[in-house]
Amino acid sequence: MTANKIISLTFAIIFISIPFFSSAQYEKNNELNILGINITYANQWPEGDLKDRFGSNLEIGLGLDLITKKQSFILGLSGSLQFGNEVKENVLSQIENEDGNIIGRDQGAAFVSLKQRGIYVGGHIGKIFPISQENKRSGIRATLGIGLLQHKIRLQDDLETVNIISGEYAKGYDRLTNGLAFQQFIGYQLLSKNRLVNFYAGVELIESFTKSRRSYDFASMSVDETKRNDLLIGLKIGWTLPLYLKLNPDEIYY
Numbered sequence: 001m002t003a004n005k006i007i008s009l010t011f012a013i014i015f016i017s018i019p020f021f022s023s024a025q026y027e028k029n030n031e032l033n034i035l036g037i038n039i040t041y042a043n044q045w046p047e048g049d050l051k052d053r054f055g056s057n058l059e060i061g062l063g064l065d066l067i068t069k070k071q072s073f074i075l076g077l078s079g080s081l082q083f084g085n086e087v088k089e090n091v092l093s094q095i096e097n098e099d100g101n102i103i104g105r106d107q108g109a110a111f112v113s114l115k116q117r118g119i120y121v122g123g124h125i126g127k128i129f130p131i132s133q134e135n136k137r138s139g140i141r142a143t144l145g146i147g148l149l150q151h152k153i154r155l156q157d158d159l160e161t162v163n164i165i166s167g168e169y170a171k172g173y174d175r176l177t178n179g180l181a182f183q184q185f186i187g188y189q190l191l192s193k194n195r196l197v198n199f200y201a202g203v204e205l206i207e208s209f210t211k212s213r214r215s216y217d218f219a220s221m222s223v224d225e226t227k228r229n230d231l232l233i234g235l236k237i238g239w240t241l242p243l244y245l246k247l248n249p250d251e252i253y254y
Helices: 003-022 167-173
Strands: 033-048 055-069 073-084 114-128 139-157 177-191 196-214 226-245
Touching: 033 196, 055 114, 055 196, 055 226, 073 139, 114 177, 139 196, 139 226, 177 226
Parallel strands: none
Antiparallel strands: 033 055, 033 226, 055 073, 073 114, 114 139, 139 177, 177 196, 196 226
16 A cells, blocks of 8 residues: 555544544543544655765654643554655665666666665653643643664565565665664644634654664675664644543543
């Protein structure tokens, strides 16, 4: 499934769900403990060492926030997938001929493209700082997080004619890299009093300290032991499905 299809499916799920949740019975009050389910989308731009390997990418993700009734503190988990079409490192140069083509087993030029794939998983803490007394659950959202960032090069052989980059051999070319990451986000969070419009949007920074996780790199004919500093800067928006919790666990309102 392509990134565009995944994004389209995500938006479809959101809009299909709106009538169901908006018709649920609830009290017109958002000043309760909240369990928020987030569907997120972001455009990201690489910096640091990551800028030498990839261009910009798209990110889709899911998250879970517990937002406290008092002071609107946030405790949450998140995970996301990253998709990019610009790879700046040609890891297949060793198997290209003089014309820059890769010959498949059918003795014809293979159609091989390089893609960026990545994931981020982690936890975060933060707070919503209200900017209006009329709705104390909306305002500036700020979070700090820690987790794992991982990225690799996807070798896309459309006709599956190049045996040397398939199966276990692909691990010698994909430059799988991961490591400890720190996340910071600042933006605006809206949790409407009628509970029908709930989202956040802002700027996110992910800083990670990574290294290669492959035992050997075929392109450089060596072991890559480089310590990397990979950064991602993104514009992010999240749609929130809030579940309002009372002290009685049987009382959950949408």
